[in-house]
Amino acid sequence: MxxxxxxxxxxxxxxxxxxxxxxxxxxIAADTLGSPAWHDALFSRLSRNLTWIPLGNTLLLGLGTALGSVLIGGFLAWLVVLTDVPLRRTLAVLATLPFMIPSFATALAWSSLFRNSRTGGSTGLLAGLGVDSPDWLAWGMIPTLFVLIAQYYALVFTVLSAALAALSGDALEAAVMTGAPRRRILAGIVLPMVTPALLAGASLAFAAAVSNFAAPALMGLPVRMQTLSTRLFGMIEIGQTERGYVLALLLILVSAAFLAAGNRLLAGRRRFATISGKGARRHRMKLGRARWPLCWAALGICFITTLGPILLLVAASLAPQSSALFSDWTLHFWIGAADPGFARGQExxxxxxxxxxxxxxxxxxxxxxxxxxxxxxxxxxxxxxxxxxxxxxxxxxxxxxxxxxxxxxxxxxxxxxxxxxxxxxxxxxxxxxxxxxxxxxxxxxxxxxxxxxxxxxxxxxxxxxxxxxxxxxxxxxxxxxxxxxxxxxxxxxxxxxxxxxxxxxxxxxxxxxxxxxxxxxxxxxxxxxxxxxxxxxxxxxxxxxxxxxxxxxxxxxxxxx
Missing domain, CATH: 1.10.3720.10 (MetI-like)
Structure with a gap:
């Protein structure tokens, strides 16, 4: 044979x-069959705190991250690929760096800057300067959203910049020759052509955000803001594994449903051809006086989401008090010997x-x-x-x-x-x-x-x-x-x-x-x-x-x- x-x-x-x-x-699915964990998670008196509030927070984080990532990643991709903005190569490199930085690193940097005294312990730099950050800025949804967007806009930038680079130059060249304004070209030609890439990038950012554990754990758990990922972790950690498995399946369903919706929208837009066999040389949009202001805006975004957090972490690892990040630096937290009077005796x-x-x-x-x-x-x-x-x-x-x-x-x-x-x-x-x-x-x-x-x-x-x-x-x-x-x-x-x-x-x-x-x-x-x-x-x-x-x-x- x-x-x-x-x-x-x-x-x-x-x-x-x-x-x-x-x-x-x-x-994981078999372990929950016939289990009361489904009733507990969906219909019992526990379900509101166990499932529905964490699910709402999860969806809010996912949708907010997708929208923020599309806005920032799309803006940077447009600047780098389609305009004559200065320092395009530098911006392209900086816009991909956030994906190398784990979300818990950005979360720790945020805490070093904005942490207030609500949860006790050390406070951040602003508190040391006499500016007490409001709770909504120090903890919970807003800082978690910032941390997630700061990491995942790089996904949208990568996907969208590739799509923009593949655009046929014919349509853009024709629009420029007819004297169409930049806003009309962007909204009437570029945006419809790259909508599939935008949807794909948004789907990836949503899926990554709803599954993220580090950012909501560090920024949300101290004020009891739960997501499905943090609640799942808590259930497994205290031995309620079946409830944890139910939450895991719900988390998978949320991600799959959003990705399926994105694919369905993509299927309806496949008639848009953006790559032709013979395309005109791409004509970069002239930004005029806005070239340097837009360049500085893009550099500011990249600094805040990449170099800024790294510099804050360096300072926070050397300063005895996070409320005074740039004074009395010491290497004790790196190489110091155990001292009962310093850092609670930690070497x-x-x-x-x-x-x-x-x-x-x-x-x-x-x-x-x-x-x-x-x-x-x-x-x-x-x-x-x-x-x-x-x-x-x-x-x-x-x-x-x-x-x-x-x-x-x-x-x-x-x-x-x-x-x-x-x-x-x-x-x-x-x-x-x-x-x-x-x-x-x-x-x-x-x-x-x-x-x-x-x-x-x-x-x-x-x-x-x-x-x-x-x-x-x-x-x-x-x-x-x-x-x-x-x-x-x-x-x-x-x-x-x-x-x-x-x-x-x-x-x-x-x-x-x-x-x-x-x-x-x-x-x-x-x-x-x-x-x-x-x-x-x-x-x-x-x-x-x-x-x-x-x-x-x-x-x-x-x-x-």
């Missing part, structure tokens, strides 16, 4: 994806054995997940770019992309549901680095698969076919042909996965234990306990690692293999 070419590797990849993606989701982070251990665990975990995710992603990419096996290949494609649509904290809950306890002779994995690594690997698959597909697609199929005719097996062809030719792209993909793992808090917040400390959770714990300087210092280490890895990935991606 002759099997189709590529059947065996396709089945292997499909099995791995089933275990990492499909099985956890089915397990500097680089002297603290737990933090040093967490650093090595975080780096090791990031490296292991990057290798595992890229290996699976490469195999999936080879399967997807090889002989098509209809249903099987489509299943691989869908399962590999599915984690992109799932909130991270819900994904963590799903792995607890299936792999936390023992399955037959297999022991339970809860509290082990293996469970944490599996969940992070599964969540990273979309990045790994898409990077792998882009890289493998550049390799001619004739080379692989020639090796096949000589009798080379699948794994031998991968090692001898694919890996050497795609090495730079694979390494760049691994570095991007590494960055996501190092800065992740949503998944590890549920799977973290004292035996498996990671830097992001320790930073969150220190901030929650009032040790702001230590939290800021740890966050700066995460930022340094993330930015270095991202820069290296971009350097490798920019070079031809």
């Amino acid at each position: 002759t099997f189709p070419k590529g059947l065996a590797p396709t089945l292997v990849v499909l099995l791995v994806l089933t275990l990492l993606v499909a099985a956890p989701l089915l397990a 500097g982070i680089l002297r603290n054995p737990q933090i040093v251990k967490a650093l090595w665990i975080t780096l090791g975990l990031g490296l292991a997940v990057a290798i595992a995710a890229v290996a699976i992603g490469l195999l999936a990419a080879v399967v997807l770019t090889g002989p098509r096996l209809r249903v099987l290949t489509e299943a691989v494609s869908q399962l590999s992309f599915l984690p992109m649509l799932l909130p991270g904290i819900a994904f963590g809950a799903a792995f607890i549901a299936i792999y936390g306890a023992g399955i037959g002779p297999l022991p339970g994995l809860y509290g082990t680095p293996l469970l944490l690594g599996l969940a992070l690997t599964a969540a990273s698959l979309p990045f790994a698969v898409q990077t792998g597909r882009a890289t493998v697609a550049q390799i001619s199929g004739d080379i692989d076919e020639a090796a096949r005719m000589t009798g080379a097996g699948f794994l031998h062809r991968i090692g001898a042909i694919t890996l050497p030719l795609a090495a730079k792209g694979i390494i760049a993909g691994a570095l991007l996965v590494f960055v996501n793992v190092v800065g992740d808090l949503a998944i590890v917040a549920l799977l973290y234990t004292p035996d498996t400390p990671v830097l992001s959770v320790l930073s969150y714990r220190y901030a929650s306990d009032g040790f702001q300087q230590f939290a800021n210092a740890i966050t700066l280490i995460i930022l340094a690692v993330s930015i270095a890895a991202t820069a290296l990935a971009q350097l490798l991606k920019g070079r031809r293999p």
